[in-house]
Amino acid sequence: AQTVTQSQPEMSVQEAETVTLSCTYDTSESDYYLFWYKQPPSRQMILVIRQEAYKQQNATENRFSVNFQKAAKSFSLKISDSQLGDAAMYFCAYRDEFNKFYFGSGTKLNVKP
Amino acid sequence: DTGVSQNPRHKITKRGQNVTFRCDPISEHNRLYWYRQTLGQGPEFLTYFQNEAQLEKSRLLSDRFSAERPKGSFSTLEIQRTEQGDSAMYLCASSATRDRGRKNEKLFFGSGTQLSVL
Numbered sequence: 001a002q003t004v005t006q007s008q009p010e011m012s013v014q015e016a017e018t019v020t021l022s023c024t025y026d027t028s029e030s031d032y033y034l035f036w037y038k039q040p041p042s043r044q045m046i047l048v049i050r051q052e053a054y055k056q057q058n059a060t061e062n063r064f065s066v067n068f069q070k071a072a073k074s075f076s077l078k079i080s081d082s083q084l085g086d087a088a089m090y091f092c093a094y095r096d097e098f099n100k101f102y103f104g105s106g107t108k109l110n111v112k113p
Numbered sequence: 114d115t116g117v118s119q120n121p122r123h124k125i126t127k128r129g130q131n132v133t134f135r136c137d138p139i140s141e142h143n144r145l146y147w148y149r150q151t152l153g154q155g156p157e158f159l160t161y162f163q164n165e166a167q168l169e170k171s172r173l174l175s176d177r178f179s180a181e182r183p184k185g186s187f188s189t190l191e192i193q194r195t196e197q198g199d200s201a202m203y204l205c206a207s208s209a210t211r212d213r214g215r216k217n218e219k220l221f222f223g224s225g226t227q228l229s230v231l
Contacts, residue, residue, distance in 0.1 A: 004155075033218075043202060045156070045222035091155045098169070099144065099210065099218055103155030 002027045004094050006104035013082045014112050020067075021077045021107045023092030030054075034068065034075045035093040038086075039106070048090070051075065079109075087111040115139075117223035119205050125229045126195055133191045134226045138207030145188050146220070147180055148204040149173065156204055162188060163210070195230045202227050 003026045013019035025034070036048040051059045051068045058066050063083075067076045079086055092104040118137040126132050138145045143164050148156035159178070160170045164185035174180075177195075182188040192199055202225040208218045 006155075035220075037222075042224065043227075044224050045204065045206075047219060047221075050219070093155075095218065095220075099208075100158055100161070100169070101146070101148075101156075101206075101220055102158070105153070106155050 002029075002094050002096055002102045004092050004102050004104040006092055006107050008107045009105070010108040010110065012110040012112060013079070015082055015084060017082055018078060018080045019082055019109065021079075021090050021092075021109065023075045023077070023104055025073050025075065025092070025094045025102075027073065027094065027096070029097055032097070033095045034066075035095065035101070036064070036066070036075075036077045037091045037093060037103075038088045039091060040088040045091070049077065082111050084111050084113060117205055117207050117221050119203075119223035119226050121226055122224065123227045123229075125231065127231050128197060129194055131191065131193045132195055132228065133189055134203055134205075134228075135187060135189050136205030136207075136223060137187045138205070139209075139221055142207035142209045142221070143185065144208045144210055144218070145182055146206045146208075147188070147190050148206065150202040150204055150225070151200075159190075192228075195228075197230045200228055200230045 005024045032053045034051045038046045049061045063080045065078045089106045094102045120135045146161040147159040150156045162182040177193045180190045204225045205223045206220045
C-alpha cells in the first residue's frame with residue numbers, strides 16, 4: 001500500500017512571506033497523481049494543486065507551486081505571498097492506479113499578521 | 114453544480130444506536146467515495162462506488178458498516194450498534210472518470226458529517 005508522510009505537524013509564516021510544506025510518499029508505480037488539499041476550520045476539503053507524475057514540469061496555481069522530485073519521491077508545496085486566508089490544515093495526497101486516494105496526516109499552517 | 118452534499122452535518126448518538134448518513138454527489142460524477150477522518154489525521158479510505166457497484170471496501174470497514182448507492186446516484190453509509198470509536202468526521206467525495214488512458218481524476222469533497230457517539 002502507498003504511504004504519504006507529512007513530517008511537519010505545524011508551521012507558521014508571516015503574512016506576505018513564503019512557506020514550504022513537505023511531503024514524501026512511497027510507491028512502486030511509475031504513473032500517478034499527487035495532490036495538495038486545504039482544509040479550513042469549516043472542514044471542507046479544497047483542492048489546491050495537483051501534479052501528474054509523468055510530467056517533469058512543476059505545477060503552479062497562482063501563489064501555489066510544487067517542487068516535485070520523482071526520484072526522491074518528494075512533493076513539497078510552496079505558498080508565496082502568504083495571506084491570512086491561507087491558514088488551514090494542508091494535506092498531501094497520492095492517487096493510486098485504482099483511483100484510491102491516500103492522505104498524509106496533515107500540516108497545520110498558521111499565518112501571522 | 115451545487116457540489117457534493119452531505120446530511121446531516123452533525124449527528125450525536127448514544128452507543129449502540131444505528132445511524133445513517135447520506136451523500137449526494139455532483140450529478141455527472143460516476144465515482145463516489147467514503148472517507149473517515151479523526152481529529153489531527155488525514156482522511157482514511159473506507160469504500161468507493163463506480164455507479165451503483167461497490168468496488169472496494171477497506172479493512173477499516175467492519176461488519177457494522179454498510180454502504181449503498183442505489184441507481185448510482187446518492188449514497189448512504191449506515192453504522193449499526195455504534196461504538197465510541199466510531200466518533201469521527203465522515204467525508205464523502207465524488208469524481209468523474211472519463212478518460213481511461215489518463216488518471217486525471219479530481220476528487221471533490223462534501224463538508225462531511227461529524228459523528229459523536231456518547
